Amino acid sequence: MSGLLALLDDVAAIAKVAAASVDDVIGQATKAGAKAAGAVIDDAAVTPKYMQGFAADRELPIVWKIARGSIFNKLVILLPVALLLSAFAPWAIPPLLMIGGAYLCYEGAEKILHIFHPEPAAVTVVGDAVLLEEQRIKGAVKTDFILSAEIMAISLAAITVDTIWLEAVVLAVVGIAITVAVYGAVALIVKADDVGLLMADKGRLGLTRTLGRGIVKGMPTFLFVLTWVGTAAMLWVGGQIVVHGLGQLGFHGPEDLIRGWAVAAASGAPAGYAGAVQWIVTAACDGVLGLALGLLIIPLVSHVLKPVISAVRPA
Numbered sequence: 001m002s003g004l005l006a007l008l009d010d011v012a013a014i015a016k017v018a019a020a021s022v023d024d025v026i027g028q029a030t031k032a033g034a035k036a037a038g039a040v041i042d043d044a045a046v047t048p049k050y051m052q053g054f055a056a057d058r059e060l061p062i063v064w065k066i067a068r069g070s071i072f073n074k075l076v077i078l079l080p081v082a083l084l085l086s087a088f089a090p091w092a093i094p095p096l097l098m099i100g101g102a103y104l105c106y107e108g109a110e111k112i113l114h115i116f117h118p119e120p121a122a123v124t125v126v127g128d129a130v131l132l133e134e135q136r137i138k139g140a141v142k143t144d145f146i147l148s149a150e151i152m153a154i155s156l157a158a159i160t161v162d163t164i165w166l167e168a169v170v171l172a173v174v175g176i177a178i179t180v181a182v183y184g185a186v187a188l189i190v191k192a193d194d195v196g197l198l199m200a201d202k203g204r205l206g207l208t209r210t211l212g213r214g215i216v217k218g219m220p221t222f223l224f225v226l227t228w229v230g231t232a233a234m235l236w237v238g239g240q241i242v243v244h245g246l247g248q249l250g251f252h253g254p255e256d257l258i259r260g261w262a263v264a265a266a267s268g269a270p271a272g273y274a275g276a277v278q279w280i281v282t283a284a285c286d287g288v289l290g291l292a293l294g295l296l297i298i299p300l301v302s303h304v305l306k307p308v309i310s311a312v313r314p315a
Contacts, residue, residue: 015308043315056191057134059187059190059191060190063190064183066137066140066144066183067183069144070141073141073148073178074148074151074175075172077145077176078148078152079171082171083164083167083168083171085154093098093157094245094249097241097245098241098246100149100153100238100241101237101238101239101241101242101290102293103150103238104234104290105291105293106297107295108231108234109153109291109295109297110298111231111234112291114125130202148164149208150176153173154237155170159171160169189219192215192222193219195212196211196216198212199211199212200212200213200216228310235286235291235294236287237285238293239286239288239291240283241290242289254289259276259282261285262277262279265277265278266278
C-alpha cells in the first residue's frame with residue numbers, strides 16, 4: 001500500500017511539473033506572439049493580394065498551400081536555425097533582428113511610396129492557370145519566409161526559458177498559432193465578398209440581406225484600412241527593433257531620446273492616461289524613424305543591391 005501511495009505521489013509531482021511547463025509554454029508563447037504582432041498584422045495584410053485574379057473556387061486551396069509553406073518555413077527551416085543561434089551564437093541575434101527590422105522599414109516605406117506611384121490594377125488571370133497559380137504560391141511563400149523569419153526572431157528574443165527543448169516547444173507553438181491565426185484570417189477576408197453576396201441574394205431575413213450588402217460594400221474599405229494598419233505596424237515594429245538593437249550594441253542615444261520624449265508627453269497627460277500616451281508617443285517616434293530609415297534604404301536597394309545581385313546571378 002505504501003508503495004502505491006509513493007507511486008501516486010510521484011505521478012502527482014510529475015503532473016505538477018507538466019502543468020507548470022504547459023503554463024510556462026502558453027505564457028511565453030503569448031508574450032512572444034504579442035511582440036511579433038507587427039509582422040503578424042503585415043502578413044495578414046499582404047497575403048490576400050496573391051489571390052487577386054483567380055476564380056473564387058481556387059482562393060481557399062491557394063490559401064491552404066501558402067499556409068502549408070508557411071508552416072514548413074517556420075518549423076523545418078527557421079526553428080532549427082533559431083535554436084542554433086540561441087545555443088551557439090546569441091550575440092548574433094540582435095544584429096540579425098536589426099537587419100530584419102530594417103527590412104520591415106524598407107517594405108513599409110516602399111508601400112508608402114506606392115501611394116504616390118500606384119501599381120496597375122489587378123487583372124483576371126489568363127493563360128496557364130495552374131502554372132500561374134504555382135508561381136503565385138511560390139511568391140507568397142517567399143514573402144512569408146521573410147516575415148516568418150522576423151516573427152521567429154522577435155519571438156526568440158522575447159522567450160525566457162531554461163532549456164533549449166522548452167524554447168523549441170514555445171517557438172513551435174508560436175509558429176503554429178500565428179500561422180493558423182494569419183491564414184485563418186486571410187481565408188475569411190478573401191471569402192467575405194462571396195459570403196456577403198450569398199447573404200444578400202439568399203438571406204431569408206431582411207436583416208441578413210442588409211448585412212450581406214454591407215459586407216460587400218464594406219470590404220474595399222476594410223482592405224484599405226488593413227493595408228494601412230499593416231504598413232504602420234511594419235514601420236513601428238521595424239523602427240522599434242532597430243532602436244532597441246542599437247541600445248543593445250551600446251548606442252543608447254536614440255532609445256534614450258525617444259524615451260525622454262514619451263515620458264515628457266506622459267507627464268502632462270490626464271490621470272489614468274499616462275501609460276497610453278507614453279506608448280503612443282514611443283510607437284509614433286519608432287514609426288517615424290522606421291519610415292526615415294526605409295526611405296534611406298530604398299535607393300540603396302534599387303541602385304546598389306539589385307544591380308549587384310543581377311550581375312552575379314547566372315544568366
